[in-house]
Amino acid sequence: xxxxxxxGLAAAFLFLLLTSNDLxxxxxxxxSDRYSFNDAVMSTAPAVVNVYAxxxxxxxxxxxxxxxxxxxxxxxxxxxPKKRRDSSIGSGVIMNTAGYILTNAHVIQDxxxxxxxxxxxxxxxxxxxxxxxxxxxxxLNIPIENLPQIPIGNSTQLKIGDIVLAIGNPYNFGQTVTxxxxxATSRKRRGISFFDDFIxxxxxxxxxxxxxxxxxxxxxxxxxxxxxxSSSGGSEGIGLATPINQAVDxxxxxxxxxxxxxxWLGIEAQTLxxxxxxxxxxxxxxxxxxxxxxNGPAENAxxxxxxxxxxxxxxxxxxxxxxxxxxxxxEPGKEIKINILRGWEQQELIAIIAQxxxxxxxx
Numbered sequence: 001x002x003x004x005x006x007x008g009l010a011a012a013f014l015f016l017l018l019t020s021n022d023l024x025x026x027x028x029x030x031x032s033d034r035y036s037f038n039d040a041v042m043s044t045a046p047a048v049v050n051v052y053a054x055x056x057x058x059x060x061x062x063x064x065x066x067x068x069x070x071x072x073x074x075x076x077x078x079x080x081p082k083k084r085r086d087s088s089i090g091s092g093v094i095m096n097t098a099g100y101i102l103t104n105a106h107v108i109q110d111x112x113x114x115x116x117x118x119x120x121x122x123x124x125x126x127x128x129x130x131x132x133x134x135x136x137x138x139x140l141n142i143p144i145e146n147l148p149q150i151p152i153g154n155s156t157q158l159k160i161g162d163i164v165l166a167i168g169n170p171y172n173f174g175q176t177v178t179x180x181x182x183x184a185t186s187r188k189r190r191g192i193s194f195f196d197d198f199i200x201x202x203x204x205x206x207x208x209x210x211x212x213x214x215x216x217x218x219x220x221x222x223x224x225x226x227x228x229x230s231s232s233g234g235s236e237g238i239g240l241a242t243p244i245n246q247a248v249d250x251x252x253x254x255x256x257x258x259x260x261x262x263x264w265l266g267i268e269a270q271t272l273x274x275x276x277x278x279x280x281x282x283x284x285x286x287x288x289x290x291x292x293x294x295n296g297p298a299e300n301a302x303x304x305x306x307x308x309x310x311x312x313x314x315x316x317x318x319x320x321x322x323x324x325x326x327x328x329x330x331e332p333g334k335e336i337k338i339n340i341l342r343g344w345e346q347q348e349l350i351a352i353i354a355q356x357x358x359x360x361x362x363x
Contacts, residue, residue, distance in 0.1 A: 037165060040219035041177055046119045047094040047150035048213050050169040051103050051126070051140070053111035054087040091168035091212030092116060092140060093221060095251060097147050101140040102224055102251055103211030105131040108138050116142055119175065130254040133358075134195050134262075136226055137247055138211075139254045150213065153220030155243035158182050158199060166203040166225055166239065168212025178204035180237075187240060188321065195328070198240040199223045205239035214241040223247075263330035264356035265312075266296020269320045272308065280341060285318030286310045289340075301338065301351035308341040328356065 090107030094100075101116065108114055114126040124142050131138035162182045170176050180203030187198040201214065205228050214223035223241030230236045253260045268291040277285055286308045292298045303309075309317055313336040317323040330336065332355035340347050 037163075037177075037179065037217060040165060040215060040217055041167070043219035044150050044165075044213055044215045044221065045167055045175060045177065046148035048119065048167045048175060049092045049094060049101060050117040050172075050175070051090040051092045051101075051107055051211060052087065052115045052117070053090070053108045054113045055110050056112060089169060089172045089208045090210045091208065091225070093150055093211070093213045093224065094147050095150065095152075095248075097149050099142045099144055099147055100129070100251065100255060101126065101142065102247055103138050103140060104224070104226055105133055105136045105138040107211050108140070114140060116140065118144075119148070130258045132250050132254065132260045134260070134356075135242060135246065135250050137224065137242065137250045137254075139251050150215075151220045152244060152248065153216055153218070153222040155199065155222045155245045158185055158216075158222060158243075160184060163217045164199075164201050164203055164222070165215050165217075166201065166205050166209060166212065166241075167215065168205070168209035168225060170204075170206035170208045172208055180204070180239075183238070195246070195324075196240075197243060197246060198226065199243055201239045201241060202237040203239060204235040204237075206235050209239075259358060261332065262328040262356040263332055263334070263353040264296075265298045265327045265351060265353065266293035267291070267298045267303065267309075267323075269309065269323055271319055276308075280308065280344075282308070282310065282341070284310065284316040286341065287317055287320055287323050297351050297354045301349045303338070303340065303349060303351070304342075306342070309338060310341060310346070311337075311339040313337065327353070 088107055090103055092101040092103035095102055108128060108131070114128060115123055116126045117123045124144060126140040126142050129139040129141050160182050164180060164182055166178045166180070168176065180201050182199060183202050184200040187200040188196055199214065199222070205225050209225045210227070212225045213221050214225050216222050222244050224244065224247045225239065225241045227240045228235060229238040229240070250260055267289050269287040270290050272286055272288055289303060289305055289307045289309060291305055292303060309323065311317065312323060312326045313330060315326050317326060330353045332353055334353045336351055336353060338349045338351055340349060
């Protein structure tokens with residue numbers, strides 16, 4: 001028995017000796033097997049640019065200098081006006097070979113000099129085509145040929161947990177790539193922009209990343225990095241990006257019209273409580289009108305605060321966001337029907353949609 005065991009061990013040893021090279025080959029790791037997002041970065045990073053905006057203005061003298069008592073003791077202050085320059089940094093994305101660049105409106109706000117630095121180091125003067133304060137987006141143009149064009153994805157196909165990369169110029173450090181996941185979609189955060197429907201990500205986004213690219217693992221642009229939620233001013237893992245489908249629509253309207261045209265009704269509304277919906281037997285819900293703009297389309301149609309709007313132009317509305325989306329998609333000048341509940345009586349009113357007033361960037 002021991003003799004057979006010895007033969008078996010010897011045979012096993014000989015087999016291992018003869019096949020050791022093959023085993024080493026099978027279990028070795030080559031550099032080509034590494035997991036990397038390099039392909040996604042290489043297809044998108046060349047189209048991400050640094051944006052430098054500056055504003056030069058006259059600095060006002062202190063009111064104390066104009067006080068007669070001050071001038072009596074210290075003489076008149078110099079009358080030579082002083083110039084001051086304020087600068088901001090951000091990022092942008094080259095959207096096509098015609099040189100149109102998407103960035104954030106707050107990056108170029110009030111600037112009278114905008115410069116763009118390309119991925120290859122070339123710096124060029126940029127022209128502001130227009131901006132939309134309601135979505136915090138702006139469109140620039142640069143007169144350069146043979147520009148890289150970023151592949152554009154579909155932000156409606158994003159799922160929570162998808163891997164994303166943020167590309168931009170944080171703290172003017174130079175082009176930087178950070179990686180994370182989609183933390184949430186359709187995130188609402190009033191106060192950043194009016195039409196907020198953000199992609200939330202934990203990819204590091206810092207000062208200077210604004211206007212940069214959020215891309216998926218396939219190397220497609222799916223968002224424009226817009227803001228962070230932070231108590232310290234730095235990245236805390238809550239970044240917000242404007243979905244690219246919305247951003248492209250805004251860009252196309254700015255290029256065609258110089259602005260974004262949206263429908264407007266002139267109301268403020270809030271969500272109905274569950275008890276109200278049940279007692280009023282509103283199977284599809286509705287929104288409560290809390291205020292109206294004087295001489296606006298809603299007032300002219302006969303809508304008053306306290307009315308419950310059930311449908312707008314034939315579409316059911318069950319939340320203020322849904323009502324706003326429905327109204328803004330309507331063409332100014334269009335006559336529409338609005339079904340309301342006033343008291344316990346349903347009524348049908350006729351309204352003529354107006355153009356939404358142009359919003360101004362917050363100071």
